[in-house]
Amino acid sequence: MWKRDFFKRFLPQAIGSVRRMVDQREHVSHRYLTGTGIEIGALHNPLPVPKQAQVRYVDRLPLPELRQHYPELNHLPMVTVDVVDDGETLATLADASQDFVIANHFLEHCQNPIRALVNMFRVLKPQGILYTSVPDKRLTFDRDRPVTELSHLIRDYEQGPQISRQAAFEEYVRLVDKVTDPAKAREKIDHYLAIDYSIHYHAWTEVEMLELLVYLHKVLKLPFDVEYLARNEIEIVMILRK
Numbered sequence: 001m002w003k004r005d006f007f008k009r010f011l012p013q014a015i016g017s018v019r020r021m022v023d024q025r026e027h028v029s030h031r032y033l034t035g036t037g038i039e040i041g042a043l044h045n046p047l048p049v050p051k052q053a054q055v056r057y058v059d060r061l062p063l064p065e066l067r068q069h070y071p072e073l074n075h076l077p078m079v080t081v082d083v084v085d086d087g088e089t090l091a092t093l094a095d096a097s098q099d100f101v102i103a104n105h106f107l108e109h110c111q112n113p114i115r116a117l118v119n120m121f122r123v124l125k126p127q128g129i130l131y132t133s134v135p136d137k138r139l140t141f142d143r144d145r146p147v148t149e150l151s152h153l154i155r156d157y158e159q160g161p162q163i164s165r166q167a168a169f170e171e172y173v174r175l176v177d178k179v180t181d182p183a184k185a186r187e188k189i190d191h192y193l194a195i196d197y198s199i200h201y202h203a204w205t206e207v208e209m210l211e212l213l214v215y216l217h218k219v220l221k222l223p224f225d226v227e228y229l230a231r232n233e234i235e236i237v238m239i240l241r242k
Contacts, residue, residue, distance in 0.1 A: 018040025021233040022048070023105070025133070028228060029053070032129050032239050040087040041106045044076040047131065053100065056082040056088070069195070088116040093123045100129040103209050104233070106144075107134050108200045111161035111168075114216070121222050121242055130224070130240040137203035139234040144175045148202035150211045161201075168201045169193060175198070206236050213238070 011032040026048040033053040039046060040058045043066065051056055057079045059066060066081070067074055085092045087103070088110050101120045110116045120130055137143060156164055169189045176199075192199060204212075210229075216222045228239035 021235065024232045025237070026096065027186045028237060028239065029102075029120045029131060029215045030228065033082070033100050033102075036092075037098045037100030037102065037128075038083065038093070038123075039079075039102035039104075040090075041103070041109065041147070042079045043070070044073050044078045045104070046079050047102050047104055049102075055102070058083040058085050058087055060086055061183060064213060069197075082166065088112055088119065090119045091122050095122055096125045096128075098128060099125055100131060105133060107132060108202050108204070109200050111165060112156050113202060113212075114157035117216060118220065118222065124242045126242055128242045129227075130238075130242070132240070133232065133235045133237045134204055135200075136205055136231070137207060137233050141176050142200055142203040144172060145203045147204060147208050150208065150215055153202070153212065154215070155198070165201075166193075169199065172199045204236075206231070209238065211238055213240075 006060060029047055030050040033049050035052070036054045036056075038056050038058045041060075042057050043059070046055070046057070061081070061086055063078060063081050066078065082106065083092060087106060101124060103116075103120065107113045107116060116128075120132075124130065135142065137145060137147065166189075166210045169192050170185075173179050173185050173192070174189050177188060179188055191197075206229075213226065217224065224240040224242050226235065226238070227241050230237055
């Protein structure tokens with residue numbers, strides 16, 4: 001009985017929230033995106049784009065391997081991967097070659113988010129658009145995790161993310177998967193490490209994202225203007241123009 005009452009009460013609210021989030025994403029994309037560009041890590045949830053925008057999809061694995069890696073998504077349609085590449089490096093893409101880069105709910109999966117952002121701006125043309133969003137940790141399964149401080153991101157950028165990778169998996173298993181038994185936690189951590197599972201390595205709110213943008217602009221001298229920054233249901237959407 002409680003399950004029926006729960007879904008009757010909360011499922012329509014959740015569906016409504018997702019619809020509002022998608023509608024707002026589409027509204028913003030139609031305002032800013034044109035030309036040819038890429039979307040990184042779209043999987044089953046590509047950004048709706050206007051007719052004047054042509055998208056190629058980038059992911060670290062071809063589609064059949066992505067389905068093996070994410071069996072929980074096998075019942076959902078997924079985009080065809082056009083470019084197999086590491087989304088943090090975009091090594092196959094030339095400098096100043098893209099009118100736009102889309103990266104929704106991707107940065108939290110990056111072991112080195114600053115490096116990823118540097119490379120996104122590298123491949124953008126002058127006046128190109130970075131459309132990115134990150135979940136607000138307070139409204140997702142990351143709610144019990146501490147925020148990722150800017151100093152952590154800078155250390156990963158300067159020294160390499162391997163120094164914090166193990167701790168990220170341990171935190172994820174303990175505070176997201178809620179595994180309390182030490183032996184079972186160790187088993188799950190080792191499994192995630194072995195398959196290089198794409199966890200949320202980082203967790204943010206708007207404040208931390210604003211701090212990161214200031215660092216990118218003032219310290220790394222990335223040339224961009226903040227065209228748009230707003231909460232969209234459980235996420236924070238940012239439009240940055242090179």
